[in-house]
Amino acid sequence: MNAITFLGVGNAMCTRCYNTCFYIRTESGGMLVDAGGGNGIFRQLHKAHIPYEEIRHIFVTHVHTDHILGVVWLIRKISPLIHKGKHPGLMIYCNKEVRHALATICELLIPRKIQRAIGDTIILREVTDGELVLVDDMEMTCFDLGTTKTSQYGFRMLMPDNQSVVCLGDEPYYERNEKYVRDCDWLLCEAFCLYKDREQFRPYDKHHSTALDAGKQAQELGVKNLVLYHTEDTSLATRKAAYTAEAQVHFAGHAYCPDELETLPLT
Numbered sequence: 192m193n194a195i196t197f198l199g200v201g202n203a204m205c206t207r208c209y210n211t212c213f214y215i216r217t218e219s220g221g222m223l224v225d226a227g228g229g230n231g232i233f234r235q236l237h238k239a240h241i242p243y244e245e246i247r248h249i250f251v252t253h254v255h256t257d258h259i260l261g262v263v264w265l266i267r268k269i270s271p272l273i274h275k276g277k278h279p280g281l282m283i284y285c286n287k288e289v290r291h292a293l294a295t296i297c298e299l300l301i302p303r304k305i306q307r308a309i310g311d312t313i314i315l316r317e318v319t320d321g322e323l324v325l326v327d328d329m330e331m332t333c334f335d336l337g338t339t340k341t342s343q344y345g346f347r348m349l350m351p352d353n354q355s356v357v358c359l360g361d362e363p364y365y366e367r368n369e370k371y372v373r374d375c376d377w378l379l380c381e382a383f384c385l386y387k388d389r390e391q392f393r394p395y396d397k398h399h400s401t402a403l404d405a406g407k408q409a410q411e412l413g414v415k416n417l418v419l420y421h422t423e424d425t426s427l428a429t430r431k432a433a434y435t436a437e438a439q440v441h442f443a444g445h446a447y448c449p450d451e452l453e454t455l456p457l458t
Contacts, residue, residue, distance in 0.1 A: 192429050193243055193350050195379075197420065198235040202361070202383060202399075203257040203423040207392050208451045209235050210257035211361065211381075212276050213420075217351050220327020220352040222248040224358060226261025233264070239452050244272060248326050251285040253343035254358035266313055272304040272310045280312040284324060284333065288342045289340045290315045311342045314440040319343060336360060337367045340398055347371040352376045363400040364408045377457060379404055380405045381421035382448075385437050406438030406446065418455065419448045 199209030210227035272278035320335040330349040348356040354376040383399035384392035409417040434448035
């Protein structure tokens with residue numbers, strides 16, 4: 192079954208839930224997208240019954256701490272397994288900034304014997320705008336979001352059943368990416384807060400959007416299913432209902448705001 196498990200759903204400053212990252216999988220493979228801000232990624236993987244030892248592919252959207260630091264911990268844990276012949280190797284897809292940051296952090300902070308695996312059995316695979324990459328039985332087209340701040344990449348994933356899944360990282364939609372987003376089956380989109388709370392959380396000052404904005408864009412682009420994540424964490428008990436309701440003010444399709452550790456079947 193094709194599905195996405197949301198290991199974390201919170202934005203960078205959340206303390207009541209883990210930072211946004213997820214595992215997209217098919218019957219034949221899978222890929223981790225971002226890894227949160229620390230070694231809490233192992234706790235989340237354990238709770239989700241996803242053995243870290245089975246991770247072969249990681250896509251890193253950008254260099255911000257809440258997306259990249261968990262990747263360093265995965266490198267730290269997986270490298271010895273590779274050395275012992277218990278893991279075939281790790282492919283990390285990223286842009287140029289992420290590649291440089293990961294190489295630098297690993298050089299500074301992890302043991303030298305583990306560093307030697309980088310470039311050999313742990314590959315920092317720099318992707319380019321519009322590049323098609325095969326990830327197990329999925330076809331991933333990477334694209335530059337075109338943000339005016341830190342360089343960030345998203346992707347359009349063609350699943351084995353021909354459903355399309357688009358990830359916009361933690362940036363709002365930009366018109367330059369219309370060809371990747373329009374008419375997709377699933378759009379994974381950040382929603383920093385509710386529109387009614389915009390004065391409190393100031394999403395637009397941080398290059399983010401609200402659930403209302405995401406719903407409006409999804410409707411205009413012919414999206415079938417909208418998934419909201421990367422939210423604030425002050426209203427976890429009511430978050431799912433409130434965010435989906437606000438998105439559906441404009442959006443006529445199916446809207447989801449998954450809880451942490453929730454699995455969403457792609458059907």
